[in-house]
Amino acid sequence: MPLVKNGKIIDDPYLRVLDDAPVPDDTAVIVPAERLLADAGDFALRAGRTGVLWPNARNVSDLVPHLERLSLVALIFPTFRDGRAYSQARILRERYNFRGELRATGDILRDQFLFLHRAGFNAFEVAKATDASAFVDVIRRFSVFYQPAADGQSIALRRRLDHTGSRSATNSMA
Amino acid sequence: MYLYDDFDRTLVDERIDEFRDQVARRLSGELTEEQFKPLRLMNGVYLQLHAYMLRIAIPYGTLSSEQMRMLAHIARRYDRNYGHFTTRQNLQFNWIKLEDLPDVMADLGRAGLHGMQTSGNCVRNITTDQWAGVAPDEIEDPRIWAEILRQHSTLHPEFSFLPRKFKIAITAASHDRAAVRVHDIGLRLHRNGAGETGFEVMVGGGLGRTPFIGKTIKAFLPKRDLLSYVEAILRVYNQYGRRDNIYKARIKILVHDLGAEAFAKEVDAEWQVIKDGALALDPAHAADITARFRYPEYERLDDNPEELRKARSSNRRFATWLDNSIANHKVSGYAIVTLSLKPEGGPPGDATAEQMESIAALAGRYSFGEIRVGHEQNLVLPHVAQRDLPTLWEKLETIGVATPNVGLVSDIIACPGLDYCSLANTRSIPIAQELTRRFRNLDVAHDLGRLHINISGCINACGHHHVGHIGILGVEKNGEEFFQITLGGRADEQAELGALLGPAVPYAEVADVIEDVVAAYVELRERPNELFIETVNRVGVEPFKERVYATR
Numbered sequence: 001m002p003l004v005k006n007g008k009i010i011d012d013p014y015l016r017v018l019d020d021a022p023v024p025d026d027t028a029v030i031v032p033a034e035r036l037l038a039d040a041g042d043f044a045l046r047a048g049r050t051g052v053l054w055p056n057a058r059n060v061s062d063l064v065p066h067l068e069r070l071s072l073v074a075l076i077f078p079t080f081r082d083g084r085a086y087s088q089a090r091i092l093r094e095r096y097n098f099r100g101e102l103r104a105t106g107d108i109l110r111d112q113f114l115f116l117h118r119a120g121f122n123a124f125e126v127a128k129a130t131d132a133s134a135f136v137d138v139i140r141r142f143s144v145f146y147q148p149a150a151d152g153q154s155i156a157l158r159r160r161l162d163h164t165g166s167r168s169a170t171n172s173m174a
Numbered sequence: 175m176y177l178y179d180d181f182d183r184t185l186v187d188e189r190i191d192e193f194r195d196q197v198a199r200r201l202s203g204e205l206t207e208e209q210f211k212p213l214r215l216m217n218g219v220y221l222q223l224h225a226y227m228l229r230i231a232i233p234y235g236t237l238s239s240e241q242m243r244m245l246a247h248i249a250r251r252y253d254r255n256y257g258h259f260t261t262r263q264n265l266q267f268n269w270i271k272l273e274d275l276p277d278v279m280a281d282l283g284r285a286g287l288h289g290m291q292t293s294g295n296c297v298r299n300i301t302t303d304q305w306a307g308v309a310p311d312e313i314e315d316p317r318i319w320a321e322i323l324r325q326h327s328t329l330h331p332e333f334s335f336l337p338r339k340f341k342i343a344i345t346a347a348s349h350d351r352a353a354v355r356v357h358d359i360g361l362r363l364h365r366n367g368a369g370e371t372g373f374e375v376m377v378g379g380g381l382g383r384t385p386f387i388g389k390t391i392k393a394f395l396p397k398r399d400l401l402s403y404v405e406a407i408l409r410v411y412n413q414y415g416r417r418d419n420i421y422k423a424r425i426k427i428l429v430h431d432l433g434a435e436a437f438a439k440e441v442d443a444e445w446q447v448i449k450d451g452a453l454a455l456d457p458a459h460a461a462d463i464t465a466r467f468r469y470p471e472y473e474r475l476d477d478n479p480e481e482l483r484k485a486r487s488s489n490r491r492f493a494t495w496l497d498n499s500i501a502n503h504k505v506s507g508y509a510i511v512t513l514s515l516k517p518e519g520g521p522p523g524d525a526t527a528e529q530m531e532s533i534a535a536l537a538g539r540y541s542f543g544e545i546r547v548g549h550e551q552n553l554v555l556p557h558v559a560q561r562d563l564p565t566l567w568e569k570l571e572t573i574g575v576a577t578p579n580v581g582l583v584s585d586i587i588a589c590p591g592l593d594y595c596s597l598a599n600t601r602s603i604p605i606a607q608e609l610t611r612r613f614r615n616l617d618v619a620h621d622l623g624r625l626h627i628n629i630s631g632c633i634n635a636c637g638h639h640h641v642g643h644i645g646i647l648g649v650e651k652n653g654e655e656f657f658q659i660t661l662g663g664r665a666d667e668q669a670e671l672g673a674l675l676g677p678a679v680p681y682a683e684v685a686d687v688i689e690d691v692v693a694a695y696v697e698l699r700e701r702p703n704e705l706f707i708e709t710v711n712r713v714g715v716e717p718f719k720e721r722v723y724a725t726r
Contacts, residue, residue, distance in 0.1 A: 059413075080212065081295065083335025087412045090332055095447060111196065111213050118331035141192050144185045146325040148452040149332065155401075155452055156181060156325055157459040 002132035077106035093120035120150030218289025235263030244285035246530035297327035304548035337415035338423035355669035378429030381635035389434035406445035475507020485564035523551030591631030598631035600648025641665035
């Protein structure tokens with residue numbers, strides 16, 4: 001499955017380690033949440049980078065004590081309709097200032113890339129190669145946004161006030 | 175009217191481009207119907223029983239003449255010459271072809287119209303009082319806040335895949351015409367003891383399978399905090415709302431399961447963290463949005479001018495219409511005029527392309543180019559000089575929108591039902607049509623007074639049957655259409671859910687049963703002006719039940 005990170009298709013450097021498989025010491029790994037929480041001390045001592053696969057029904061505040069040592073948090077979309085991880089992503093970025101890789105996994109649609117990007121995701125496991133190669137075009141489709149999110153946009157109401165000079169309300173349309 | 179600027183226009187244009195691409199991918203087979211579904215839904219495109227249906231957003235029910243003309247054009251060019259105004263102040267076209275959709279969207283876009291927020295599990299079109307800005311009993315124009323919320327919720331990256339759809343309604347008047355207590359969030363603008371205006375915030379109201387009246391979780395929310403508080407509610411809901419069962423996914427279930435107090439606590443905890451961040455509003459923001467609304471330059475006119483007095487005394491039919499369809503305006507010499515889309519035998523809320531065009535022209539001439547859509551599925555000309563009422567009435571008569579039945583027994587709210595909708599269990603439009611025939615006598619209707627009948631063709635309750643004075647709900651029993659009748663519901667500031675009258679009745683008997691209910695009311699009322707809803711409140715459903723079921 002193609003991985004898009006920061007707009008580019010790359011090879012995934014991370015190894016997915018399941019519940020009881022051994023964890024190689026110097027490889028980048030993604031481990032399940034339970035395992036990270038159970039063996040937090042061991043993971044802190046590893047040479048390789050550590051990422052976690054975090055369930056969408058679990059409060060991300062439980063991750064806070066570990067965030068500094070994590071290079072990646074992967075959040076899950078069991079179906080594209082289940083939008084819990086959008087909130088988790090914004091909270092991780094905006095409240096807990098997580099600056100590592102935030103990866104969207106599971107059932108994600110090309111037409112959701114922009115929402116995901118704005119919510120703070122910077123890496124995407126994309127099922128279809130054509131969707132992966134369209135990534136940059138897709139997230140550039142919109143140039144204006146009304147609301148602030150994890151992408152640092154300011155609120156449209158404020159931007160308008162800042163640009164009152166260039167504003168052009170007309171009477172032709174409402 | 176809110177005036178779009180480059181910012182708003184760019185967003186709509188980019189959305190149209192995106193949708194054109196999505197339709198192209200569907201038509202080429204790159205997208206399956208399954209994959210296309212969420213994309214079309216986010217643009218208001220449903221697949222109904224016979225064709226695609228396009229639902230167009232009419233933010234807070236305000237339309238310009240130009241926009242109404244565009245709707246007429248769409249009806250004529252791409253549909254079957256009519257459209258259907260809905261209980262959410264939107265408009266639906268029922269016969270749109272998939273391949274035409276991008277062009278339809280582009281045409282709509284030229285008039286600042288689109289289908290965003292009319293479908294999908296996002297924040298839907300924000301609704302408000304159809305008399306906003308002109309009602310004498312409001313403290314300020316609630317559309318300013320509806321627009322601020324509309325902008326904030328449009329293509330919101332975090333809240334476009336909520337557990338279920340999300341509806342927000344705002345009122346600023348003492349009489350609630352926006353049914354705020356039966357919305358996911360209801361907002362009531364009011365003044366606190368210190369004379370400041372802010373919002374009472376209600377959550378968890380709603381109809382459908384499990385109806386609830388919303389609970390107040392904040393008695394007074396300062397305006398600066400509106401966006402952050404709504405964001406906090408949505409964030410709590412997005413994370414904790416149920417996703418395992420579509421019938422339990424609305425916020426009302428979460429509020430009910432947690433309890434309003436515990437829910438409020440969760441919201442407050444979230445809100446404390448974000449309230450002083452990017453979403454805090456200062457008065458300049460509201461002032462800027464207010465400045466983008468175009469308000470009429472009213473003339474200085476006296477109430478009840480001679481032209482009006484003369485016409486009233488010389489023409490009984492005009493006088494009847496005046497007493498029924500005209501409401502007081504906050505500016506002297508002006509009136510709010512309701513156009514009934516409930517003619518005898520007609521489907522509630524339908525308007526033809528010709529009617530839309532005439533109404534656009536009449537609004538241009540007599541109402542400063544502005545039209546409103548009310549949740550009762552009628553239209554409103556909000557700024558008519560009283561001296562123009564006699565002329566306007568004649569013109570409204572000729573296009574069939576001056577039936578003086580506003581708020582009366584034949585002013586029925588109904589969902590599209592099995593005639594169009596793939597979710598429906600039963601028909602609802604033909605029941606409404608039959609009832610308008612049974613109650614065609616306007617003298618009788620006026621004697622009965624205010625009486626709201628609401629019809630839904632399934633438990634999803636798009637016809638708001640729970641809050642009808644008389645509610646009619648279609649259910650399917652062994653392949654046949656049956657109807658449950660409820661009495662005593664209301665959607666206003668004393669919102670109440672109706673109580674079940676008795677066993678469901680078959681399709682053929684519904685109109686007879688409603689006639690019996692109404693006859694029972696006439697016998698039971700204490701005085702001629704005791705309203706139906708007041709009689710039901712006083713005596714309960716039992717006497718009605720006896721009367722209706724005694725002979726059945």
